[in-house]
Amino acid sequence: MTPRKACLIFNPVSGSADPDQELERIKELLSTQFELDVQFTTEDVSADQLAQEAINKGDFEIVIAAGGDGTLSEAAKALGETTIPLGVIPRGTANAFASALGIPDTLDEACETILSGKTRRIDIGKCNGxxxxxxxxxxxxxxxxxxxxxxxxxxxxxxxxxxxxxxxxxxxxxxxxxxxxxxxxxxxxxxxxxxxxxxxxxxxxxxxxxxxxxxxxxxxxxxxxxxxxxxxxxxxxxxxxxxxxxxxxxxxxxxxxxxxxxxxxxxxxxxxxxxxxxxxxxxxxxxxxxxGLTVIVPMLxxxxxxxxxxxxxxxxxxxxxxxxxxx
Missing domain, CATH: 2.60.200.40 (Tumour Suppressor Smad4)
Structure with a gap:
């Protein structure tokens, strides 16, 4: 089976664990189904910019965000009102976005959720523009x-x-x-x-x-x-x-x-x-x-x-x- 192309947006400063080890584990788990294009957020390059670039390229079947609530929300907002699904790997302090959707907060379980491929259309809001x-x-x-x-x-x-x-x-x-x-x-x-x-x-x-x-x-x-x-x-x-x-x-x-x-x-x-x-x-x-947003989630x-x-x-x-x- 030909691997699907996925853009992985990775925030290296999220959370308190070793980011290099976490990235290697994510790649190990997801590479069984995906051809990953890894993009890193920086002080000057945000997750929404990277997600928008992935949308503009037009050849990614999924965008995966690995980081804290800020990273995940930025990627989600870029993908809002598109048909490209968002995969979520929570690596922050609160992980409220993942928790609200029932997405596990461990790397292995979050990656398993993405590999399951169960997408769901969820609502988004428009707040003061x-x-x-x-x-x-x-x-x-x-x-x-x-x-x-x-x-x-x-x-x-x-x-x-x-x-x-x-x-x-x-x-x-x-x-x-x-x-x-x-x-x-x-x-x-x-x-x-x-x-x-x-x-x-x-x-x-x-x-x-x-x-x-x-x-x-x-x-x-x-x-x-x-x-x-x-x-x-x-x-x-x-x-x-x-x-x-x-x-x-x-x-x-x-x-x-x-x-x-x-x-x-x-x-x-x-x-x-x-x-x-x-x-x-x-x-x-x-x-x-x-x-307004398609997300891979494990629960109803x-x-x-x-x-x-x-x-x-x-x-x-x-x-x-x-x-x-x-x-």
Missing amino acids: RLMTLLAGIGFEAETIEHASRDAKQRWGALAYLVSGIQQLRELELFEAEIETDDKIIKVSAGALTVANAAPPTSILAQGPAGILYDDGLLDITIISSNTWASAIAASYHLLQTGLRGDAAKRDDIGYLRAKRVKITTEPPQKIVLDGEMIGNTPLEVECVPG PAEKISEKLEGLPDLEIEEKPPAIKNE
């Missing part, structure tokens, strides 16, 4: 990401975000938010808002609903309205527990809903983090692009509950009339 693979966070979520230092992430991995989050909770302040979807306008006091396309259980502030489906054509919006340090700690712990179990949140200071598109304005303006990158301040507009998502808003403080909901379609 950019493609989104995972989630956008406002308020507390953004502050947590911004203050988690690179050094802390290198030393502690995903725990760096937990440490940063605890520090930010001490400075928690509510803001006024207006959340507009196709069928309603919600006004509420919030400390954090998360709009998720896909998210693993460790993305705590996205875990309002019972599991985040990555191919349902909808976004998942979680609202956190805790107004004290103690209640915010309790809400975060509740979300961690329910997220790990795949249950929906039940606290009155946590709400959630699903929508194809959402616009969020806040007073005062709040910082926005998109897939781990700070992109500016609110307002935020996100639209789901159903089936489970069903979930769709909405809970009752109990949130200072809540106002205005139902919108159905949109009139032009004949």
